[in-house]
Amino acid sequence: MSTTLERPALSTPRKVSPSKDGRTLIRSQVRAGWALLAPALLHSAVFIVVPVIAVLVLSLTDYSFGDTWAWVGFGNYADLFRDVDFLASLWHTVLYAIVVIPISMAISLAVAVGLNQKIRGLSFFRTAFYIPTVTATVAVATIWLWIYNPGSGLANGFLSLFGFAPNRWLADPATALPSLMVVGIWQGLGTKVIIYLAALQGVSRDLLESADLDGASRWQRFANVTWPAIGPVQFFVLITSIVGTFQVFDLVYVMTQGGPGSETRVLVMDIYQNAFQDLKLGYASAETVIMMLVIAIFIAVGRLLQKADAND
Amino acid sequence: MTSLTVAASKPPVLRPGRIVLYVVLTVGAILMITPFVWMLLTAFKSNLEIAKFGWLPSELRWHNFVEAMQTAPFLRYFRNSLFIAVGETAFTLAVCTTAGYALAKLPIRGGKTLLNYFIVLLLVPFQIILVPLFLIVKSIPLFGGNNILGQGGIGWLNSWWGLIIPLGAAPLFTFLARQFYVSLPDQLAQAARVDGLGEFGIFWRIMTPLVKPALITIAVFQIEAAWNGFLWPLMITTSDDMRPLQLGLAIFSQNPAEIQWPYLMAGTALATLPMIVLFVFAQKRFVEGMANVGIKG
DSSP states (O other): OGGGTOOTTTSSOOOOOSSHHHHHHHHHHHHHHHHHHHHHHHHHIIIIIHHHHHHHHHTTBOOOSSSOOOBOTTHHHHHHTTOHHHHHHHHHHHHHHHHHHHHHHHHHHHHHHHHTTTOTTHHHHHHHHHHHHHSOHHHHHHHHHHHTOTTTOHHHHHHHHTTOOOOOGGGSTTTHHHHHHHHHHHHHHHHHHHHHHHHHHTSOHHHHHHHHHTTOOHHHHIIIIIHHHTHHHHHHHHHHHHHHHHTOOHHHHHHTTTOSTTTTOOHHHHHHHHHHTSOOHHHHHHHHHHHHHHHHHHHHHHHHHHHHHHHO | OHHHHHHHHOOOOOOHHHHHHHHHHHHHHHHHHHHHHHHHHHHTOOTTGGGSOOSSOSSOOTHHHHHHHHHSOHHHHHHHHHHHHHHHHHHHHHHHHHHHHHHHHSOOTTHHHHHHHHHHHTTOOGGGGHHHHHHHHHTOTTSTTOOTTSOSSOTTTTSHHHHHTTTSSOHHHHHHHHHHHHTSOHHHHHHHHHTTOOHHHIIIIIIHHHTHHHHHHHHHHHHHHHHHOOHHHHHHOOSGGGOOHHHHHHHHHTOGGGOOHHHHHHHHHHHHHHHHHHHHHTHHHHHHHHHHHHHHO
């Protein structure tokens, strides 16, 4: 990843003759550099670095906004694995990620391949697929809450067109989580389509044409030229999708509040409730650390899959 | 946007395969847009009409929008969201362009390490740090009744500072700004130095005007992020005076007994339309920004 970030030549400091004038010039540049960087460094230290360290430390305490607190070692972690709410949240979040990520990646790639076929109205289609992404998840969730309305919502109206019986969607434990997944997939397509489309446009035309001349079929060209070429972008999309799906909160908060029962309870919601309703900050921090580890495991597995794919 | 010109210059013959392609893409586009159309149509309906499933309202009840504003202070929420989005974007542009420029163009020792520092931070999701971030914002010294050690009061909780500053200036934007400045030729700055312009003058008057289009990309993404934010305002606001639109909407929708769907959909339209308009006008910036982050990152 980092290799593409560097554009050498341009960013290296100029060679200045070692005259006294040159040195003061360089010194004033260095001073200006630090002055310009200082606000960003301070901001990131206070609002990102310190919190990351703090979450690790807090997870080993029983801190709860009070004046007194104590170290509890790994007690929070031990408690978590006996906490049914936490285990349910973890399971639902993992399930949500496992279903939503591959489906949305596959649909996005298919749409991007379609849009890459020199079609008319590209900007219309791109806008259509991207609009759910630019709109707030809360607003999107509110709209879908109405769509899934058992009485007169669009979803049941649609079913009745084909003579199916109405469904209770979010109110039915069997369909609540899948209903949320549909919205998650629907909303997440835009970003992926645009990234895939940019990657597809970067695939070497020469390679594709020479494969064509060699008599490779459409499918063979895709499998042997396009697919390997977009490998790095696939991995980027995968990572951002993993991080994104583990963060799912707004959607659940508005549409189900974790219900019915705790059928749609997810990790961030559990963390939020433990921290800000039950005021168990140490406990919620331990939960955050576990979430971090699970995300890391997902990314590691993704990395392995990608390597295996590249070696085929 | 080469594909656009290609599509215009060489219209391919309509083979059956292409017809299928257009049909599939059109169905997909309809699935994407229908919920928003349904939202708008509902906003014009009466309570009697929504009791049964149907598409078109019998008449365009514009007064639904007026009444929605009276049921909940959507207009104030709207103003709050606007204020947060503008404030956060100004803050982000100020902090991230300066830092990005310094990383790209000034000979700082350890510049590469610092760049990597920002790249690593860019990967930290907000949800990971939400608990300690709350504590830090609560302990900002000398604000909200706090003493110099940050004790005793509520710090930046329930304040515009707290809503705007902590989530502004994301490392992603520092990194993006750096990518933009790095492509400018060094000779420009050198020539200005020879003419006796100071380092800050070079940054502000020579280099920054040249990356203006790129800054619009950053602004567009930051506006969207600030406008759509929900969890953070939910955590730190306690008074209705400061709540942004998304939070107001969520609270309004959590009152199942007396949800007024037409009013709620009118409020939702208010929350979504500005971003849709922004996207339609700044589509090129969005697409380029996404592509840049995705491919270079």
